[in-house]
Amino acid sequence: MLMDVKLGQLTSWLAMRDFTPGGIAGAVRRGYDRYYNKYINVRKGGLGGITMVLAGYVIVSYIWSYDHLKHDRHRKYH
Amino acid sequence: MLSRLVLRAAPAALKSLPPPFPAGILYTKRALHASQQCLAPVPPLPEKGGEVRYGLIPEEFFQFLYPKTGVTGPYMLGTGLLLYFLSKEIYIVNHETVAAACILSVLIYGIKKYGSDVAAFADKLNEEKVATALAVKNDAIKDLETAIEQEKKEQWRVEGRSYLFDAKRNNIAMLLEANYRERLLTVYNEVKKRLDYQVAMQLLKRQKEQDHMIQWVEKNVVQSITPQQQKDSIAKCILDLKALSKSAQMTV
Numbered sequence: 001m002l003m004d005v006k007l008g009q010l011t012s013w014l015a016m017r018d019f020t021p022g023g024i025a026g027a028v029r030r031g032y033d034r035y036y037n038k039y040i041n042v043r044k045g046g047l048g049g050i051t052m053v054l055a056g057y058v059i060v061s062y063i064w065s066y067d068h069l070k071h072d073r074h075r076k077y078h
Numbered sequence: 079m080l081s082r083l084v085l086r087a088a089p090a091a092l093k094s095l096p097p098p099f100p101a102g103i104l105y106t107k108r109a110l111h112a113s114q115q116c117l118a119p120v121p122p123l124p125e126k127g128g129e130v131r132y133g134l135i136p137e138e139f140f141q142f143l144y145p146k147t148g149v150t151g152p153y154m155l156g157t158g159l160l161l162y163f164l165s166k167e168i169y170i171v172n173h174e175t176v177a178a179a180c181i182l183s184v185l186i187y188g189i190k191k192y193g194s195d196v197a198a199f200a201d202k203l204n205e206e207k208v209a210t211a212l213a214v215k216n217d218a219i220k221d222l223e224t225a226i227e228q229e230k231k232e233q234w235r236v237e238g239r240s241y242l243f244d245a246k247r248n249n250i251a252m253l254l255e256a257n258y259r260e261r262l263l264t265v266y267n268e269v270k271k272r273l274d275y276q277v278a279m280q281l282l283k284r285q286k287e288q289d290h291m292i293q294w295v296e297k298n299v300v301q302s303i304t305p306q307q308q309k310d311s312i313a314k315c316i317l318d319l320k321a322l323s324k325s326a327q328m329t330v
Binding site for chain 2: 038
């Protein structure tokens with residue numbers, strides 16, 4: 001549904017969504033189901049199904065620990 | 079997304095739809111839940127998952143950029159992003175980078191070498207599971223079919239009911255006949271016994287009368303022999319004996 005929204009209508013579309021906890025949980029469940037049914041719940045599942053999840057985990061943990069990693073930079077000014 | 083649209087519109091559209099395709103059609107792609115029974119038959123799993131390039135980026139991204147940038151678009155984007163992160167040190171090169179490089183190279187080498195074998199093994203396991211489930215289903219179907227045939231046979235047997243009842247009727251008729259004849263025989267025997275009794279009575283009476291008469295006649299005859307007659311008869315006997323003895327002496 002997000003892919004069908006034009007850029008100009010983005011804010012109105014965003015206002016339309018329900019942000020109740022039940023709504024958010026429903027959205028999470030829908031996203032999970034979509035991913036699961038597309039990449040994992042198949043006859044011959046490939047490696048991409050889990051490597052994408054692991055890569056996402058790696059990236060998210062890098063982002064969360066960036067403040068700590070900032071001090072390892074080689075140059076101060078970029 | 080399209081499927082969700084259809085899901086929302088389905089109850090309204092259901093009333094206007096003609097009767098849906100029968101439940102026996104095999105779905106070759108993910109079917110929309112447009113039929114009234116959406117649980118049976120369950121559509122089969124898709125054969126392959128979504129395409130992923132280099133194990134990290136879904137194919138849809140490349141297709142998304144293809145109309146505007148051609149084939150090399152995503153690669154240029156990737157290179158640009160990488161150089162940007164490196165130059166601005168958003169991605170910092172430190173000892174962890176070396177560790178990550180070593181781990182990734184080992185992993186990729188292992189996957190490239192043994193990937194197909196592991197996939198074949200997993201496929202074999204899956205096949206066995208599916209085969210057992212299929213066997214169960216086929217056995218159940220076979221059992222039900224034999225049950226149907228037996229049921230049909232029973233229905234055919236019901237048609238023979240008339241013969242069965244005819245045979246039973248014949249049996250009963252024979253029993254009745256036999257019983258009747260038995261009783262007839264008893265009656266005959268009883269009557270014969272009574273008649274025999276009467277006959278025997280008469281015979282006995284006649285015999286008794288005869289005996290009695292004979293005895294009475296003998297008694298009277300013996301009584302009628304007077305002493306004079308006895309003497310005469312004895313003298314006659316003696317004369318006869320003498321004559322006989324003479325004749326006997328003569329022959330010797």
